[in-house]
Amino acid sequence: MDLFLENISHSYGETEVLQDISLSIPSGKILCIVGPSGCGKSTLLRLIGGLERPTSGQVIQLGSPPKDTINPLTYVFQDFALLPWRSVEKNISLVLEDHDIDRASRAEIITGVLARTKLTDFRKALPRQLSGGMKQRVALARALAVNPAVMLMDEPLSALDSQTRELLMDDLVSLWTRQPFTAVYVTHNLNEAVRLGHSIVVLSRRPGCIREIITIDKPLEEREVWDGELDQKQKYLWNLMREEAMAADQELLNV
Amino acid sequence: MSERMPVKFRGGGFAPTSKRGIGILVFVALIGFLEYGTRVGFISNLTMPRPSDVFSTFIDLWSSGLLWQHLAPSLMRLLVGASLGISAGIGIGVLVGLFSFIRAGLVPLVSALFPIPKIALLPLFVIWFGIDETSKYALIAFGTFTPTVVSTYGAVDNVDRSLIRMGQSFNLSWLSIVTKIVLPGAMPGILSGLRISLAIGIILLVAAEMLGAEYGIGAYILEAGSLYDLERLFTGVAILSVMGVTISAVVGLIEKRLLNWRV
Ligand SMILES: Nc1ncnc2c1ncn2[C@@H]1O[C@H](COP(=O)(O)OP(=O)(O)OP(=O)(O)O)[C@@H](O)[C@H]1O
Ligand SMILES: [Mg+2]
Numbered sequence: 001m002d003l004f005l006e007n008i009s010h011s012y013g014e015t016e017v018l019q020d021i022s023l024s025i026p027s028g029k030i031l032c033i034v035g036p037s038g039c040g041k042s043t044l045l046r047l048i049g050g051l052e053r054p055t056s057g058q059v060i061q062l063g064s065p066p067k068d069t070i071n072p073l074t075y076v077f078q079d080f081a082l083l084p085w086r087s088v089e090k091n092i093s094l095v096l097e098d099h100d101i102d103r104a105s106r107a108e109i110i111t112g113v114l115a116r117t118k119l120t121d122f123r124k125a126l127p128r129q130l131s132g133g134m135k136q137r138v139a140l141a142r143a144l145a146v147n148p149a150v151m152l153m154d155e156p157l158s159a160l161d162s163q164t165r166e167l168l169m170d171d172l173v174s175l176w177t178r179q180p181f182t183a184v185y186v187t188h189n190l191n192e193a194v195r196l197g198h199s200i201v202v203l204s205r206r207p208g209c210i211r212e213i214i215t216i217d218k219p220l221e222e223r224e225v226w227d228g229e230l231d232q233k234q235k236y237l238w239n240l241m242r243e244e245a246m247a248a249d250q251e252l253l254n255v
Numbered sequence: 256m257s258e259r260m261p262v263k264f265r266g267g268g269f270a271p272t273s274k275r276g277i278g279i280l281v282f283v284a285l286i287g288f289l290e291y292g293t294r295v296g297f298i299s300n301l302t303m304p305r306p307s308d309v310f311s312t313f314i315d316l317w318s319s320g321l322l323w324q325h326l327a328p329s330l331m332r333l334l335v336g337a338s339l340g341i342s343a344g345i346g347i348g349v350l351v352g353l354f355s356f357i358r359a360g361l362v363p364l365v366s367a368l369f370p371i372p373k374i375a376l377l378p379l380f381v382i383w384f385g386i387d388e389t390s391k392y393a394l395i396a397f398g399t400f401t402p403t404v405v406s407t408y409g410a411v412d413n414v415d416r417s418l419i420r421m422g423q424s425f426n427l428s429w430l431s432i433v434t435k436i437v438l439p440g441a442m443p444g445i446l447s448g449l450r451i452s453l454a455i456g457i458i459l460l461v462a463a464e465m466l467g468a469e470y471g472i473g474a475y476i477l478e479a480g481s482l483y484d485l486e487r488l489f490t491g492v493a494i495l496s497v498m499g500v501t502i503s504a505v506v507g508l509i510e511k512r513l514l515n516w517r518v
Binding site for chain 1: 423435
């Protein structure tokens with residue numbers, strides 16, 4: 001299942017947040033979106049997943065999601081959004097309960113995703129007993145449990161320290177290589193973008209429009225922490241972003 | 256060269272922990288003081304009954320079997336009235352919290368009803384429901400209803416919106432979102448509102464029993480008061496206090512059970 005954004009524009013009242021965004025989200029790839037703070041990345045993600053309606057333009061779904069998909073467009077949130085009163089397994093079971101899945105296969109799905117995210121030992125733990133990295137792995141397990149056609153991830157690693165972030169990036173890479181999933185991955189961290197993105201969309205300052213799309217052909221599993229080629233890309237991205245940030249500053253001066 | 260000293264500790268506090276026994280100690284100290292004062296004489300017997308006399312009055316009341324005769328109908332009235340008022344209050348409060356139209360329609364009404372001293376309406380309830388039990392249930396129900404509505408919709412308002420968004424993003428049904436996200440999320444606020452509502456319920460119980468009740472703690476207190484029988488008056492008041500403490504302890508237990516997920 002592929003997604004297409006067609007001439008998406010969005011405003012909140014007077015402020016125009018996104019301007020004429022057209023983009024294709026191919027299946028089986030990770031698409032990263034980077035851009036200066038406040039340029040509308042989170043808004044764009046909410047539009048893609050149908051949590052908000054664009055002022056104009058539309059999001060088109062081409063083809064139907066795979067048969068075994070429970071929730072085609074699934075979010076992973078920056079703040080984890082776990083229910084604090086439910087244990088790890090109950091948090092995952094929450095998103096399966098409304099569907100016609102019997103108890104046994106539900107337990108099977110939960111066991112499976114917990115194993116994939118290395119959380120088997122924490123099945124019964126409450127969110128408050130988990131570290132930030134583990135909470136985000138629970139959120140990831142919950143997203144995987146519904147077998148999404150597209151994962152919509154809004155800065156999923158931003159609330160974590162840099163070591164945990166490295167570990168989770170490795171986890172994401174190995175999850176993807178074992179079973180490729182489609183993802184739109186919003187981040188402001190350029191290193192995450194070049195490590196995880198098959199293509200990277202750079203948005204301009206507000207109102208956000210597409211400044212440039214770069215692709216990285218190197219397979220995810222071959223990308224290293226210190227990697228000359230990736231460093232080049234990252235530097236290039238940084239220059240693009242810096243121009244945007246400086247232009248935004250300039251606008252403030254001219255007011 | 257310079258003198259060595261440890262950095263001063265400035266943290267701590269602002270984190271109430273449960274200290275067993277302190278509450279009992281305060282009661283014991285207060286009662287002990289009254290006992291001592293009335294025995295030595297710097298508190299006259301006319302201003303305050305001696306705690307030991309109050310206690311023996313209580314024992315008399317117990318052994319004569321009259322205690323249950325008064326307590327049972329009171330507890331029944333509180334139970335029926337408060338359950339009606341609180342369940343209606345939670346129901347309406349959740350609706351007010353969830354639906355803009357209901358909120359716009361009902362919040363002004365609730366604000367108008369809240370400050371009315373419900374005791375003043377007792378004659379009205381007697382006309383509506385008769386002098387027997389029903390009017391007492393109605394008074395207690397009405398009195399616990401308004402504070403429960405206010406605390407419930409406040410609690411629903413305070414539920415983390417990002418959790419609701421999460422529920423929507425996973426295509427949970429409306430009913431699931433309400434029962435699995437909104438209600439548990441509002442539970443801390445609802446339970447702390449419950450304490451206040453139940454205390455108001457006890458106050459109204461006594462008020463209701465002062466009009467046309469043969470038995471009941473309120474009737475007992477009223478009778479003692481009209482005879483200026485301070486020992487019996489204080490026995491009745493002490494029973495009410497014990498009821499208050501017990502209810503608060505029960506709510507505390509429920510909180511412990513239901514809210515064990517909190518830090
Ligand atoms: N619900 C809303 N109502 C009004 N304005 C909003 C709303 N949500 C976002 N905005 C505004 O839209 C702009 C874009 O917000 P958005 O959160 O999408 O940016 P972002 O790129 O995700 O920023 P960040 O890097 O800080 O996460 C901001 O200026 C913000 O103030
Ligand atoms: Mg954002």
